[in-house]
Amino acid sequence: xxxxxxxxxxxxxxxxxxxxxxxxxxxxxxxxxxxxxxxxxxxxxxxxxxxxxxxxxxxxxxxxxxxxxxxxxxxxxxxxxxxxxxxxxxxxxxxxxxxxxxxxxxxxxxxxxxxxxxxxxxxxxxxxxxxxxxxxxxxxxxxxxxxxxxxxxxxxxxxxxxxxxxxxxxxxxxxxxxxxxxxxxxxxxxxxxxx
Numbered sequence: 001x002x003x004x005x006x007x008x009x010x011x012x013x014x015x016x017x018x019x020x021x022x023x024x025x026x027x028x029x030x031x032x033x034x035x036x037x038x039x040x041x042x043x044x045x046x047x048x049x050x051x052x053x054x055x056x057x058x059x060x061x062x063x064x065x066x067x068x069x070x071x072x073x074x075x076x077x078x079x080x081x082x083x084x085x086x087x088x089x090x091x092x093x094x095x096x097x098x099x100x101x102x103x104x105x106x107x108x109x110x111x112x113x114x115x116x117x118x119x120x121x122x123x124x125x126x127x128x129x130x131x132x133x134x135x136x137x138x139x140x141x142x143x144x145x146x147x148x149x150x151x152x153x154x155x156x157x158x159x160x161x162x163x164x165x166x167x168x169x170x171x172x173x174x175x176x177x178x179x180x181x182x183x184x185x186x187x188x189x190x191x192x193x194x195x
Contacts, residue, residue, distance in 0.1 A: 003133045006152040007035045007102065011095035013164030019171065023091055024082040027074070031095035034070045038062045038099045051110055054120055058100075058109060063116035067096035102156060108132030130155050 011031035015023040023031070038061040049056050060066055071093030074081065078088040100112045104125045109132055111122025131151035134144055 003148060003152060004036050004039060006156045007039070007099050008032045009157050009160045010098040010102070011035045011091070013160040014094070014167070015091070017164035017167035017171075019168075022087065027081045027083040027088055027091055030074055030081060030088075031091050034067075034074075034092045034096040035099050037070070037096065038066065052120075052122075054113070054116060058103060058111065058122065059113045059120065060116045062100035062103060062112045063114055064097055064100070065116060067093050067100070070096045102130065104128075105130045105155070106132040 011028065011034070015028035015031055041055070041057050041059065041061040044053070044056050045051075051057050052059075054060050071089040071091075074092035075085045075089040078085040081088050083091075100114055103109070104112050104114070104123060105128055106124075107128045107130065111124045113120050114123050115121070129151075131148045133148045133152075
C-alpha cells in the first residue's frame with residue numbers, strides 16, 4: 001500500500017482543483033477520510049483474520065463495492081456536507097476507489113480484491129511502479145520509509161498535483177472566456193438597442 005498520507009493526496013488535489021463551489025470543505029474532508037479508510041482492515045490481523053480472507057487486508061474494504069457503499073452513504077448525508085447528492089456520491093466513491101487502484105500499482109502484497117463480492121481474486125495492474133509501504137511503523141521510519149515516500153512523491157503526489165493544476169487552470173480559462181463572452185454579448189445587445 002502507499003502510505004496513508006499518499007492515499008489522501010488524490011481527493012485533496014481533486015477537491016482543491018474543483019474548488020469550494022463544487023466540492024465543499026466538508027465533502028473534501030469526507031473524501032480524504034474515505035480514501036484512507038480501506039487500510040483500517042489491517043486491524044483484522046489482530047483478530048486472526050488471514051490476509052487472503054474476504055475481510056482480510058486488501059480484501060472487501062479495497063473493492064469498488066465498498067467505495068460505492070461509501071459514496072451512497074455520503075449521498076444520504078449530502079445536505080450536511082453542503083453538497084449536491086450527485087457530487088457527494090461521485091466524489092466519495094472516487095476517493096475511496098482511488099485507494100484500491102493505487103494499491104494495485106504497488107510492488108508488494110497479494111493484490112486487491114477489486115471486484116469483491118463477485119470475486120475475491122486479488123489483482124494488480126501489469127505496471128507496478130509504487131514501492132509498497134511496510135505495515136510496521138518501525139520499518140516505515142527507516143530507510144525503507146524514505147524509499148517508499150520517494151516513490152510515492154514521484155508516482156502519486158506529482159501526478160496528482162499536475163492533474164489538479166490542470167483542472168484548476170482549465171476552470172480559470174473557461175471562467176475567463178465565459179466572462180468575456182458575456183461582456184461581448186452585453187455590448188452587442190447594448191449596441192443594437194442604441195442603433
